[in-house]
Amino acid sequence: xxxxxxxxxxxxxxxxxxxxxxxxxxxxxxxxxxxxxxxxxxxxxxxxxxxxxxxxxxxxxxxxxxxxxxxxxxxxxxxxxxxxxxxxxxxxxxxxxxxxxxxxxxxxxxxxxxxxxxxxxxxxxxxxxxxxxxxxxxxxxxxxxxxxxxxxxxxxxxxxxxxxxxxxxxxxxxxxxxxxxxxxxxxxxxxxxxxxxxxxxxxxxxxxxxxxxxxxxxxxxxxxxxxxxxxxxxxxxxxxxxxxxxxxxxxxxxxxxxxxxxxxxxxxxxxxxxxxxxxxxxxxxxxxxxxxxxxxxxxxxxxxxxxxxxxxxxxxxxxx
Amino acid sequence: xxxxxxxxxxxxxxxxxxxxxxxxxxxxxxxxxxxxxxxxxxxxxxxxxxxxxxxxxxxxxxxxxxxxxxxxxxxxxxxxxxxxxxxxxxxxxxxxxxxxxxxxxxxxxxxxxxxxxxxxxxxxxxxxxxxxxxxxxxxxxxxxxxxxxxxxxxxxxxxxxxxxxxxxxxxxxxxxxxxxxxxxxxxxxxxxxxxxxxxxxxxxxxxxxxxxxxxxxxxxxxxxxxxxxxxxxxxxxxxxxxxxxxxxxxxxxxxxxxxxxxxxxxxxxxxxxxxxxxxxxxxxxxxxxxxxxxxxxxxxxxxxxxxxxxxxxxxxxxxxxxxxxxxxxxxxxxxxxxxxxxxxxxxxxxxxxxxxxxxxxxxxxxxxxxxxxxxxxxxxxxxxxxxxxxxxxxxxxxxxxxxxxxxxxxxxxxxxxxxxxxxxxxxxxxxxxxxxxxxxxxxxxxxxxxxxxxxxxxxxxxxxxxxxxxxxxxxxxxxxxxxxxxxxxxxxxxxxxxxxxxxxxxxxxxxxxxxxxxxxxxxxxxxxxxxxxxxxxxxxxxxxxxxxxxxxxxxxxxxxxxxxx
Numbered sequence: 001x002x003x004x005x006x007x008x009x010x011x012x013x014x015x016x017x018x019x020x021x022x023x024x025x026x027x028x029x030x031x032x033x034x035x036x037x038x039x040x041x042x043x044x045x046x047x048x049x050x051x052x053x054x055x056x057x058x059x060x061x062x063x064x065x066x067x068x069x070x071x072x073x074x075x076x077x078x079x080x081x082x083x084x085x086x087x088x089x090x091x092x093x094x095x096x097x098x099x100x101x102x103x104x105x106x107x108x109x110x111x112x113x114x115x116x117x118x119x120x121x122x123x124x125x126x127x128x129x130x131x132x133x134x135x136x137x138x139x140x141x142x143x144x145x146x147x148x149x150x151x152x153x154x155x156x157x158x159x160x161x162x163x164x165x166x167x168x169x170x171x172x173x174x175x176x177x178x179x180x181x182x183x184x185x186x187x188x189x190x191x192x193x194x195x196x197x198x199x200x201x202x203x204x205x206x207x208x209x210x211x212x213x214x215x216x217x218x219x220x221x222x223x224x225x226x227x228x229x230x231x232x233x234x235x236x237x238x239x240x241x242x243x244x245x246x247x248x249x250x251x252x253x254x255x256x257x258x259x260x261x262x263x264x265x266x267x268x269x270x271x272x273x274x275x276x277x278x279x280x281x282x283x284x285x286x287x288x289x290x291x292x293x294x295x296x297x298x299x300x301x302x303x304x305x306x307x308x309x310x311x312x313x314x315x316x317x318x319x320x
Numbered sequence: 321x322x323x324x325x326x327x328x329x330x331x332x333x334x335x336x337x338x339x340x341x342x343x344x345x346x347x348x349x350x351x352x353x354x355x356x357x358x359x360x361x362x363x364x365x366x367x368x369x370x371x372x373x374x375x376x377x378x379x380x381x382x383x384x385x386x387x388x389x390x391x392x393x394x395x396x397x398x399x400x401x402x403x404x405x406x407x408x409x410x411x412x413x414x415x416x417x418x419x420x421x422x423x424x425x426x427x428x429x430x431x432x433x434x435x436x437x438x439x440x441x442x443x444x445x446x447x448x449x450x451x452x453x454x455x456x457x458x459x460x461x462x463x464x465x466x467x468x469x470x471x472x473x474x475x476x477x478x479x480x481x482x483x484x485x486x487x488x489x490x491x492x493x494x495x496x497x498x499x500x501x502x503x504x505x506x507x508x509x510x511x512x513x514x515x516x517x518x519x520x521x522x523x524x525x526x527x528x529x530x531x532x533x534x535x536x537x538x539x540x541x542x543x544x545x546x547x548x549x550x551x552x553x554x555x556x557x558x559x560x561x562x563x564x565x566x567x568x569x570x571x572x573x574x575x576x577x578x579x580x581x582x583x584x585x586x587x588x589x590x591x592x593x594x595x596x597x598x599x600x601x602x603x604x605x606x607x608x609x610x611x612x613x614x615x616x617x618x619x620x621x622x623x624x625x626x627x628x629x630x631x632x633x634x635x636x637x638x639x640x641x642x643x644x645x646x647x648x649x650x651x652x653x654x655x656x657x658x659x660x661x662x663x664x665x666x667x668x669x670x671x672x673x674x675x676x677x678x679x680x681x682x683x684x685x686x687x688x689x690x691x692x693x694x695x696x697x698x699x700x701x702x703x704x705x706x707x708x709x710x711x712x713x714x715x716x717x718x719x720x721x722x723x724x725x726x727x728x729x730x731x732x733x734x735x736x737x738x739x740x741x742x743x744x745x746x747x748x749x750x751x752x753x754x755x756x757x758x759x760x761x762x763x764x765x766x767x768x769x770x771x772x773x774x775x776x777x778x779x780x781x782x783x784x785x786x787x788x789x790x791x792x793x794x795x796x797x798x799x800x801x802x803x804x805x806x807x808x809x810x811x812x813x814x815x816x817x818x819x820x821x822x823x824x825x826x827x828x829x830x831x832x833x834x835x836x837x838x839x840x841x842x843x844x845x846x847x848x849x850x851x852x853x854x855x856x857x858x859x860x861x862x863x864x865x866x867x868x869x870x871x872x873x874x875x876x877x878x879x880x881x882x883x884x885x
Contacts, residue, residue: 035648089844098647099588100847103804106590106797107843114837243793247659250652290672294663297656304653305641 002157007276013164013233015272016171020226021249022256022264023178024082024219030195030259031215032094037105038085040246041112042078042220046227047142047237048116049077054143064147067228074224081112082220086213109243116239139238142231149232163232170225175265178218182261187214195259244293248275251300257310266312274299339460343412344392346457349450350385350419354378356443358426361434365426365505371443376496376505377426380512381447384419387516388412388454391523395461409463411523416451416458418515423451425511429504479532480539486529487543495554497827498561506827548718552711553702562710564826566782569717570596572818573775575802576724576811577768582800583809584737585764586744587643588651590796591658595631595769597791599776601665602627604683604786605676611683613676620689624777631773632766634661639765643758646747658796665788682787689716689781696781713782720778724771725811731767732809740764741809794836801843807853816854 021043028036053073058066085108093100120140144150153160182188193201194211202208230245231237248271256267278295279288303310358368358378368375374382395408427448431437493513500506520526533540555561578592605614606623618626642653669679677683688697688709696712731737739760742750751757780786798821806817825835846853 035652089848092848096847096851099804100851102588102648102651103800104844104847106800107840107847109840110794110797110836111840111844114834114840118833118837247652247655254649286673288672290667291663294660294667297660297663300656301642301653304649304656305644308645308649 003280005156006158007280008273009158009160009164011273011276012269013161013167013272014276015252015269016167017226017229017233017245017268018249018252018272019171019265019268020167020174020222020229021245022252022268023174023222023261025250025253026256026258026261026264027191027215027219029253030261031191031198031212032090034090034101035105035250036090036216036219037102037246037250038108038112039082039219039223040242040244040249041109042082042085042242043223043227043230043245043249044116044237044239044242045081045112046074046078046220046224047231047241048120048227048239049224050074050228050231051140051142051237052077058143062144062146064145066143067145067148070143070145071225071228074228075221076224078220078224078227079217082216082223083213086216091209091212113239113242120239139236141236142234144235145232149235161233163229166232167229170229171265174222174225178222178261181218187211191215247300248296251296251303254300254308255303255310257312260310260312263310263312267310270311271296271299339457339462340392340396343416343454343457343461344389346416346450346452346454347385347388347392349453350388350423350447351382351450353443353445353447353450354381354385356446357441358444358447359430359434359439360441361430361439364430364433364439365502365508368430368444369441376500377508380509381419381422381426384415384422384512384515385450385454387519388415388419388458391415391519395464405528406523406525407463408523409458409461411519411525412458412461414522415515415519416455418511418518420451420455422508422511422515423448425508429508433504476536480536482529482532483536483540484543487540487547491547491550491554495551498564498823500827503827545718545722549715552707552714553705555711556705559708559710562708562714564823566710566714566717568819568822569714569721570775570779570782571799571802571822572815573717573721573724574772575799575814575818576721576728577771577775578799579803579809579811579814580728580731580771581764581768582803583814584732584744585740585761587761587764588647588654588800589765589768590651590655590793590800591661592654592768592772592799593791593793593795594658594661595635595772596776596779597661597665597786597788598631598634598769599627599773600780600783600786600790601677601683601776602630602773603777603780604686607683607686607780609683609686611678611685613678613683620691620777624774627777628770628774631776632770634773635765635769636762639762643761643765655793655796658791658793662788662791662793665791677788680788682785683780684785686780686784686786689713689778710782713778717775717778717782720775724775727767727771729811736760736763798839801839803853804843804851805846805853807855810853810855813853813855 021039024039024042025036028034028039050070050073053070054061054066057069089104089108090101093104147162148166149163152162180188182191190201190206190211191214193204193206194208198208201211227237230241249268252268252271253264254267255271256263256265275292275296279292282288282291282295354374355378356371358375359365360369362369365375365377368378391406391408391412394406395412427437427440427444430440430444497506497509497513500509517526551565552562574592574596577595578589581587581589581592603623605612606616606618606626608617638654638657642650642657645653664673665677666680667673668676669681671679688695690696694700696716697709698712699706699708700712701707731740739750739755742753742755743757743760747757783790802817802821803814804817805820806815807813821839
């Protein structure tokens with residue numbers, strides 16, 4: 001039983017991370033019917049934004065009050081990336097055939113990964129120069145913060161990492177704020193209107209371009225926070241981390257029903273729990289952590305092929 | 321894109337008459353300067369320091385000047401009868417702009433490499449001055465009435481001659497470019513080639529070629545293959561460039577196979593490298609390598625067939641369920657399959673599942689192919705020219721790629737190919753017209769996978785080892801990029817795309833750290849400014865530029881012609 005609860009906790013933690021990223025896919029898809037394939041990189045940039053903030057401004061410090069600054073740094077980095085990407089790469093392709101944005105997204109992904117890899121190329125980062133950044137070719141240790149990281153709690157036979165609590169807490173808070181924003185603010189209702197019918201929304205005086213930018217920003221804010229959470233959880237980050245996390249978060253978004261914000265959160269949690277359980281309970285040689293990514297991809301394929309409308313129902317399904 | 325502002329009309333009217341002699345003088349100066357010494361330092365950019373013994377770059381400058389003179393004479397002078405077909409003024413402008421860029425880059429290169437402007441000899445300054453003069457004058461040359469090059473009918477033999485000369489130029493140009501070891505020289509040669517090609521496009525020569533080549537399609541294909549065939553003979557037994565060339569052919573073979581899936585049937589596949597990998601793993605496990613995990617060594621042509629069949633079966637397995645989805649979802653499903661393939665090859669090391677692939681270490685020490693007494697690892701002498709290991713593989717791969725192109729073009733011109741295009745354009749309409757949508761989609765997947773698997777078995781032997789990290793997602797992205805860059809559904813375009821994507825990173829070593837960065841940027845810019853690719857079929861072009869009515873009329877006319885006979 002302890003093992004089951006332990007895996008449930010692990011799954012929830014993992015799922016919270018997926019959910020935070022998945023919201024970005026789903027919000028943009030809901031409005032533009034565009035799979036922002038480069039969203040995983042926004043998440044990665046968020047993690048590096050937090051790392052850079054901590055290295056440049058607070059090198060070597062571990063107090064709790066640094067955490068808000070790191071989160072702000074992460075959010076700024078990912079929001080700037082997402083907005084620039086929308087403005088210069090996606091906006092000119094609004095009416096292009098669907099292949100064009102997809103290939104653009106692959107291009108952006110590679111470009112962003114390389115930017116990070118090339119800018120973090122000094123080994124090691126022991127000097128006092130604030131811009132002496134570590135080498136991104138290997139794993140980079142993520143700064144550890146008092147209270148949020150450190151010895152795990154033991155509840156009965158179950159180990160709960162401190163960072164896991166941070167991640168789940170971040171998801172809860174973000175979901176609440178997101179719910180308030182979408183349902184109670186003018187801009188949020190504007191987003192709903194655009195996602196239902198962009199042309200009519202435009203006629204009703206909604207600035208569709210601004211709504212799209214806000215959608216990209218929303219996704220980026222959550223991805224930035226997810227980047228910090230990931231860093232705290234794994235103790236290290238690297239420039240490739242966005243690819244797999246992005247794909248799994250996309251699976252989560254489809255699982256919940258793409259275009260459906262609540263669905264993204266549910267889908268993320270379900271995917272996380274399934275992955276944790278699969279790692280634990282699939283017997284024989286094909287179980288365990290070496291195969292866990294394979295099972296995640298199998299799940300991705302099964303969901304896309306057999307239930308493209310997701311658990312909670314998608315806004316628009318791309319299906320033959 | 322930098323747009324050079326047009327010169328005010330009043331200036332053109334007042335000085336238009338002087339433009340022609342001025343341009344001629346500019347070209348003359350450029351030529352004179354190129355015959356003199358450019359740099360005092362014999363160490364930089366090849367040797368440019370000896371007067372009346374021009375180095376490579378000076379010969380390129382001479383060629384640019386000579387082309388400018390030809391265009392000028394065709395504009396107003398003895399060659400006017402030829403010039404009436406070509407837009408000489410626009411061609412001259414483009415040529416002059418690129419000639420100026422060329423000379424400026426030469427000056428910058430000498431300054432940087434030799435350390436200071438002092439190292440530039442008078443010859444260099446004279447050439448630069450000539451280029452500036454040519455540039456300024458060319459912008460004043462007035463365009464005039466031209467006739468549609470489609471109406472130009474030269475005798476058949478001269479058209480064939482042009483094609484043959486063009487192919488020979490490509491052959492020797494490529495051999496020359498590959499021989500350049502200096503990055504500056506290579507970049508400057510690229511500038512030279514780009515300038516000449518763009519001048520040709522502007523002057524309308526390329527659209528003339530576009531009308532000529534369909535009349536002599538077989539000659540063109542034959543000439544292209546002959547050029548590719550003779551390439552190893554230009555290398556004097558050196559294997560360095562042949563290694564790159566055979567890599568390009570493998571990559572091109574995979575890209576051509578993917579072209580059937582993406583270019584013809586319009587099914588986006590982001591995990592395609594897995595099929596090449598499946599073939600390679602079959603080739604490796606059935607080889608006589610000491611690390612091969614299956615102790616059966618059938619003859620190589622059996623292995624090729626087996627590799628192709630395994631890969632094709634994989635295509636069938638992947639295709640059957642996934643073709644229920646389309647568009648972006650299909651892309652992501654195939655990406656998932658590509659990753660599953662790589663992770664499985666990584667995991668099947670004996671600890672996690674059966675030992676089939678030796679996991680991350682892969683299968684090394686795969687022996688060279690041997691057909692009878694002909695061993696691919698040995699150097700063979702043909703007509704006194706030594707052909708080493710990679711040349712042997714190159715010839716084999718040339719046969720394979722010829723086969724793939726044959727399959728591609730035969731399918732493209734068949735009922736099946738038309739069915740694919742119909743599915744690509746509008747699936748529902750195609751189905752309503754009685755096209756077997758599901759069957760044809762599966763066929764595209766299987767044929768593409770089969771051909772890629774075939775190429776993969778050879779890749780295993782050529783690369784000596786097979787490891788999972790050769791088959792990452794980025795490689796699939798590169799394959800797709802070759803198709804998008806070159807032009808979907810075309811043969812020439814995809815081959816050009818494959819050459820560009822594999823050759824440039826090899827030669828631009830000083831960019832090696834930035835090459836992926838540039839690759840990403842290239843994809844984004846390409847989609848923004850020329851989404852239909854470098855060599856685009858008109859139909860495809862129209863798809864991306866719906867508002868261009870002139871193009872629409874032309875495409876319609878072309879189809880009417882196609883239907884008539």
